[in-house]
Amino acid sequence: MNRRTNIGLKKYPTMNDVAAAVGVHATTVxxxxxxxxxxxxxxxxxxxxxxxxxxxIRDPMLDAFNYHxxxxxxxxxxxxxxxxxxxxxxxxxxxxxxxxxxxxGVRAVADPQHLSLEVFSLGTNGLTPSRLNTILTSRGITxxxxxTFTQKTKDLELDWGNFSAVKIESHHLLPQIDVVSNDxxxxxxxxxxxxxxxxxxxxxxxxxxxxxxxxxxNFSTGLLVEQAEMPADEGVPPLLFKRTDVTEIAAHLAAWxxxxxxxxxxxxxxxxxxxxxxxxAEGIRLPTSPPLHIPRDVAFASxxxxxxxxQVAGIVxxxxxxxMRAMEHxxxxxxxxxxxxxxxxxxxxxxxxxxxxxxxxxxxxxx
Amino acid sequence: xxxxxxxPRVTIKDVARTAGVHFTTVxxxxxxxxxxxASTRERIEAxxxxxxxxxxxxxxxxxxxxxxxxxxxxxxxxxYLVNHQIDSLPHEKAFWxxxxxxxxxxxxxxxxxxxxxGHHDSKSLARYLRGQNITGIIIAGFEPxxxxxxxxxDDYAIVKINSLHMEPEATSVSNDQRQDVxxxxxxxxxxxxxxxxxxxxxxxxESTQFRHTAGYLIERTSITCCNHIxxxxxxxxxxSAEVSALIGPWxxxxxxxxxxxxxxxxxDLLADAxxxxxxxxxxxxxxxxxxxxQVAGIYxxxxxxxxxxxSLLTSQLRQGSHGVAxxxxxxxxxxxxxxxxxxxxxxxxxxVSA
Numbered sequence: 001m002n003r004r005t006n007i008g009l010k011k012y013p014t015m016n017d018v019a020a021a022v023g024v025h026a027t028t029v030x031x032x033x034x035x036x037x038x039x040x041x042x043x044x045x046x047x048x049x050x051x052x053x054x055x056x057i058r059d060p061m062l063d064a065f066n067y068h069x070x071x072x073x074x075x076x077x078x079x080x081x082x083x084x085x086x087x088x089x090x091x092x093x094x095x096x097x098x099x100x101x102x103x104x105g106v107r108a109v110a111d112p113q114h115l116s117l118e119v120f121s122l123g124t125n126g127l128t129p130s131r132l133n134t135i136l137t138s139r140g141i142t143x144x145x146x147x148t149f150t151q152k153t154k155d156l157e158l159d160w161g162n163f164s165a166v167k168i169e170s171h172h173l174l175p176q177i178d179v180v181s182n183d184x185x186x187x188x189x190x191x192x193x194x195x196x197x198x199x200x201x202x203x204x205x206x207x208x209x210x211x212x213x214x215x216x217x218n219f220s221t222g223l224l225v226e227q228a229e230m231p232a233d234e235g236v237p238p239l240l241f242k243r244t245d246v247t248e249i250a251a252h253l254a255a256w257x258x259x260x261x262x263x264x265x266x267x268x269x270x271x272x273x274x275x276x277x278x279x280x281a282e283g284i285r286l287p288t289s290p291p292l293h294i295p296r297d298v299a300f301a302s303x304x305x306x307x308x309x310x311q312v313a314g315i316v317x318x319x320x321x322x323x324m325r326a327m328e329h330x331x332x333x334x335x336x337x338x339x340x341x342x343x344x345x346x347x348x349x350x351x352x353x354x355x356x357x358x359x360x361x362x363x364x365x366x367x
Numbered sequence: 368x369x370x371x372x373x374x375p376r377v378t379i380k381d382v383a384r385t386a387g388v389h390f391t392t393v394x395x396x397x398x399x400x401x402x403x404x405a406s407t408r409e410r411i412e413a414x415x416x417x418x419x420x421x422x423x424x425x426x427x428x429x430x431x432x433x434x435x436x437x438x439x440x441x442x443x444x445x446x447y448l449v450n451h452q453i454d455s456l457p458h459e460k461a462f463w464x465x466x467x468x469x470x471x472x473x474x475x476x477x478x479x480x481x482x483x484x485g486h487h488d489s490k491s492l493a494r495y496l497r498g499q500n501i502t503g504i505i506i507a508g509f510e511p512x513x514x515x516x517x518x519x520x521d522d523y524a525i526v527k528i529n530s531l532h533m534e535p536e537a538t539s540v541s542n543d544q545r546q547d548v549x550x551x552x553x554x555x556x557x558x559x560x561x562x563x564x565x566x567x568x569x570x571x572x573e574s575t576q577f578r579h580t581a582g583y584l585i586e587r588t589s590i591t592c593c594n595h596i597x598x599x600x601x602x603x604x605x606x607s608a609e610v611s612a613l614i615g616p617w618x619x620x621x622x623x624x625x626x627x628x629x630x631x632x633x634x635d636l637l638a639d640a641x642x643x644x645x646x647x648x649x650x651x652x653x654x655x656x657x658x659x660x661q662v663a664g665i666y667x668x669x670x671x672x673x674x675x676x677x678s679l680l681t682s683q684l685r686q687g688s689h690g691v692a693x694x695x696x697x698x699x700x701x702x703x704x705x706x707x708x709x710x711x712x713x714x715x716x717x718x719v720s721a
Binding site for chain 2: 057058059060061063064067176183185216217220221222224225228318321325328332343344345346347348349350351353
């Protein structure tokens with residue numbers, strides 16, 4: 001075929017053609033197609049009709065090239081994303097008000113695209129939601145990541161209509177917007193299956209009541225789904241405790257282990273052995289009276305296996321990947337001007353994986 | 368800043384370096400230019416294959432643009448794979464419509480392909496996809512018990528709608544069945560029902576890793592265990608008559624006062640079983656397709672599920688990530704409750720009969 005025959009053929013329609021037909025500037029067409037709030041609905045409808053009539057479609061190749069280009073070059077003015085953390089949650093993250101791995105994942109996505117992140121810690125230095133609202137508005141920040149919030153913070157009053165936002169973990173926090181979290185239900189299910197493979201039969205879930213309501217009862221749900229498949233006499237009722245003093249909880253725990261003949265404790269709590277050191281001779285000693293030795297008296301599987309304790313077996317949660325997914329999702333919302341609470345919010349769940357450890361030795365088969 | 372997640376793409380220059388030739392030679396060789404001896408070409412092709420070089424479609428498009436003043440001969444295509452006819456299944460159709468609209472919006476050509484008897488098998492499908500240069504696939508609502516799929520997953524960017532019973536591990540999207548059941552259960556409880564039963568298809572449970580069951584089990588913990596009712600799972604590919612024949616005796620045996628079911632024909636199914644709704648038993652549908660004042664239940668946004676599936680797929684294509692996901696995340700879209708005549712407040716019913 002002769003290449004020359006192409007010349008003179010009508011090119012496929014572009015945004016300029018749409019702009020000319022409607023009588024607006026090409027940039028107006030661009031904004032309208034991305035539902036930018038500055039374009040009145042009537043204008044947008046007019047433009048969308050023209051788009052359909054003329055047959056303009058976006059070019060995914062140029063789109064991909066643009067993505068590639070954005071990663072290659074620093075733009076002069078890099079937009080900011082607010083990473084909003086809850087000062088209340090700092091006791092859980094070693095003094096930081098956010099999970100360091102989550103933050104690292106967020107950075108891993110934001111940095112190559114030259115999005116700068118600003119951390120705001122609510123509740124410190126007089127930072128109230130209304131003050132935050134003012135700061136974000138005056139700095140033109142429209143993207144917000146809400147880091148793990150504790151149960152104490154029930155809602156957050158910002159002018160949500162002006163912001164695109166994604167929550168991390170905090171299902172309970174209002175308003176209802178898209179949330180990205182670890183898949184706690186999958187964590188509990190996978191953990192139970194591994195423990196059963198290792199020979200355990202009395203698997204007990206111990207977790208805090210407020211963790212469960214913050215996480216949509218996901219640990220219990222996973223437990224129940226797995227228990228439904230198991231012999232009825234092997235279903236141990238979970239221990240759901242109030243968040244009080246660790247020694248008090250440990251006492252409940254010891255009594256429950258004894259009453260229910262629990263052979264392995266499955267929990268997202270690492271506080272039980274935070275103070276106790278691992279010793280090769282006796283494993284971990286839980287602060288109960290009489291002391292409970294792990295793994296001699298009872299095995300121990302963590303549902304959020306800490307990175308600094310390789311002896312602890314259990315599920316490693318992909319906190320970093322949660323951060324990445326949240327940032328990727330927010331990026332799309334910001335760029336397509338999806339502001340405010342959606343009519344059908346979504347939840348994205350990132351699975352964890354099993355890690356062997358000395359706290360869960362393979363159980364000798366009974367015979 | 369490089370990230371560990373995104374491997375830098377293998378370029379033509381990498382091939383040139385390992386083959387010990389200039390990169391323009393590689394370019395010519397891969398296009399079978401007559402100036403390159405066949406032996407050199409074969410060596411370069413082998414090298415390109417070994418280190419995993421594939422042409423970058425983005426730059427291909429740009430070059431085309433530079434030469435021809437236009438980018439796109441045909442829009443890039445992605446495939447929407449199903450293993451059964453979707454015309455008769457309104458919820459599958461809603462997924463597809465959402466996906467198609469989003470693909471159109473983003474400039475992709477989405478092709479509906481059936482992998483079932485009389486259509487493609489995995490082998491002919493692989494051939495077809497290669498021939499059409501399709502590298503993105505959506506595995507949409509594959510039903511357990513019907514045709515399966517076995518492709519060389521590394522060749523594709525993959526997103527699933529449900530289909531969790533089968534490989535590969537891939538990003539998945541669906542409506543939030545677990546939350547749907549939880550909402551419906553609470554609504555029925557608030558209306559005064561106490562013996563609430565769950566009836567769903569086994570296929571729907573296997574393809575969602577038992578998400579309806581999960582929602583039901585967790586809600587059930589809030590009521591006394593003498594009102595715990597064993598759930599009813601329909602067999603794979605059941606007919607309406609089979610479902611009716613199962614549901615009637617189950618309702619009577621367990622003295623169920625409210626049925627939660629994901630079939631949109633639940634009212635008719637109960638009627639066929641000789642049960643009057645809501646006099647004998649109330650019901651809530653877990654997957655309402657259209658506004659219907661006769662039936663209460665959950666109204667999922669299935670359109671949005673299709674939209675999200677395409678968005679996730681195109682962002683994978685854009686970033687060049689392919690194959691089986693090491694940690695496949697799942698996204699679930701929330702639904703809303705809709706009142707209806709099939710689930711009146713129980714106290715009101717009592718007042719009328721008294």
